[in-house]
Amino acid sequence: MSERVIPLVDQRVAALTAPRPTQPVPATGLLGDALGRPLRDLRISVTDRCNFRCNYCMPKEVFDKDYPYLPHSALLTFEEITRLARQFIAHGVQKIRLTGGEPLLRKNIEVLIDQLAALRTVDGEPLDITLTTNGSLLARKARALKDAGLRRVTVSLDGLDDAVFRRMNDVDFPVADVLEGIAAARAAGLGPVKVNMVVKRGTNEHEILPMARHFRGSGVVLRFIEYMDVGATNGWRMDEVLPSADVVQIIRTELPLVPLEHTATGETAERWGYAGADGRHDPALGEIGVISSVTQAFCRDCNRARLSTEGRLYLCLFASNGYDLRSLLRGGADDTAIASAIGAIWQGRSDRYSEQRASLPPDAGTGARRVEMSYIGG
Numbered sequence: 065m066s067e068r069v070i071p072l073v074d075q076r077v078a079a080l081t082a083p084r085p086t087q088p089v090p091a092t093g094l095l096g097d098a099l100g101r102p103l104r105d106l107r108i109s110v111t112d113r114c115n116f117r118c119n120y121c122m123p124k125e126v127f128d129k130d131y132p133y134l135p136h137s138a139l140l141t142f143e144e145i146t147r148l149a150r151q152f153i154a155h156g157v158q159k160i161r162l163t164g165g166e167p168l169l170r171k172n173i174e175v176l177i178d179q180l181a182a183l184r185t186v187d188g189e190p191l192d193i194t195l196t197t198n199g200s201l202l203a204r205k206a207r208a209l210k211d212a213g214l215r216r217v218t219v220s221l222d223g224l225d226d227a228v229f230r231r232m233n234d235v236d237f238p239v240a241d242v243l244e245g246i247a248a249a250r251a252a253g254l255g256p257v258k259v260n261m262v263v264k265r266g267t268n269e270h271e272i273l274p275m276a277r278h279f280r281g282s283g284v285v286l287r288f289i290e291y292m293d294v295g296a297t298n299g300w301r302m303d304e305v306l307p308s309a310d311v312v313q314i315i316r317t318e319l320p321l322v323p324l325e326h327t328a329t330g331e332t333a334e335r336w337g338y339a340g341a342d343g344r345h346d347p348a349l350g351e352i353g354v355i356s357s358v359t360q361a362f363c364r365d366c367n368r369a370r371l372s373t374e375g376r377l378y379l380c381l382f383a384s385n386g387y388d389l390r391s392l393l394r395g396g397a398d399d400t401a402i403a404s405a406i407g408a409i410w411q412g413r414s415d416r417y418s419e420q421r422a423s424l425p426p427d428a429g430t431g432a433r434r435v436e437m438s439y440i441g442g
């Protein structure tokens with residue numbers, strides 16, 4: 065077994081300068097990148113802070129009291145986020161996911177949701193606005209989020225065993241409070257609620273079946289995520305990845321599953337339905353999803369852009385740098401210039417890290433140093 069190295073990092077490397085194309089890149093809703101992939105999904109990180117210290121994401125040794133989080137003045141304001149979102153939408157974005165860090169720690173987040181909910185896609189449809197949360201503040205906030213225009217939530221939960229979960233979040237946070245948050249989200253109409261479980265071999269794979277039993281037939285869609293080599297601080301090792309195929313096998317030993325169709329292009333989860341007595345999918349029992357970010361690359365359909373807390377546009381979860389859009393906003397650029405910059409950046413995109421992972425040296429990102437997930441969001 066190789067020795068684990070957890071480097072200390074400051075990810076605030078100089079940003080890439082956003083281009084100012086001489087010819088405007090018109091926002092037609094039909095933008096494609098260098099590999100022909102459209103822009104449909106925008107993930108916005110609203111804070112780089114979190115009240116958990118999941119060791120696969122923000123290990124305590126690195127994210128301690130001396131960690132240099134962004135100062136408030138560096139964060140995009142809600143107005144800046146909404147202004148950028150409008151330009152992304154003009155290029156084809158249909159779905160916005162708010163994330164972080166822990167997005168519910170951002171003060172008055174419902175005000176941002178309210179502003180985003182007023183936007184329309186190029187086809188005049190309302191946006192699909194969702195949010196990924198650790199659930200710790202959800203019981204308190206679910207109703208206000210729904211009232212502001214949030215459609216759905218995804219809640220992260222890595223096990224039902226209280227001791228295992230407290231150890232994984234590393235701040236001694238109890239499972240019961242997250243379950244209460246999930247119940248509140250459902251009661252508020254933020255469904256169907258999805259629950260994300262990151263599976264780490266040797267840490268929580270014995271929680272797979274209890275989680276599956278608990279959520280089967282509950283209306284909640286449980287999704288298992290392979291532990292990924294994002295960032296530079298989590299000391300990732302391939303031997304701690306439990307492939308999704310194994311997860312499906314483990315569940316099948318007790319609960320019969322049948323494969324389901326993908327719902328949308330760019331959808332990251334492979335869907336499996338619980339089978340009834342006749343061996344066919346029983347919708348009342350629901351479904352699970354597996355997200356095989358490590359063992360099965362899905363870059364070919366990747367239509368996701370990521371906007372960091374301070375306004376940098378990242379083209380891939382594994383990128384080491386992002387394009388500085390905040391300087392455009394604060395430097396007085398008009399909407400056409402901003403839309404053109406976004407268009408030109410996307411047109412040049414050829415990132416496909418997961419497809420290339422196997423052929424890269426073990427510590428490589430798409431560039432010199434990978435950005436942390438807590439900074440650009442999941």
Ligand code: SAM
Pocket residue numbers: 114120121163164165166167196197198199218219220260261262289290291292293294298437438441442
């Ligand atoms: N704090 C919120 C939460 O935990 O849901 C939102 C941000 S978190 C970075 C988004 C998602 O990324 C969570 O579902 C989390 O479990 C997942 N995640 C973080 N680090 C990961 C890793 N190394 N591998 C796989 N998933 C990871």
Ligand code: SF4
Pocket residue numbers: 114115116117118121122164165166198220438
């Ligand atoms: Fe916080 Fe979410 Fe990262 Fe856990 S996964 S440390 S809850 S940002």
Ligand code: SF4
Pocket residue numbers: 362363364366368379380381382415416417418419
């Ligand atoms: Fe998209 Fe990058 Fe993930 Fe591939 S590795 S699916 S390009 S975010």
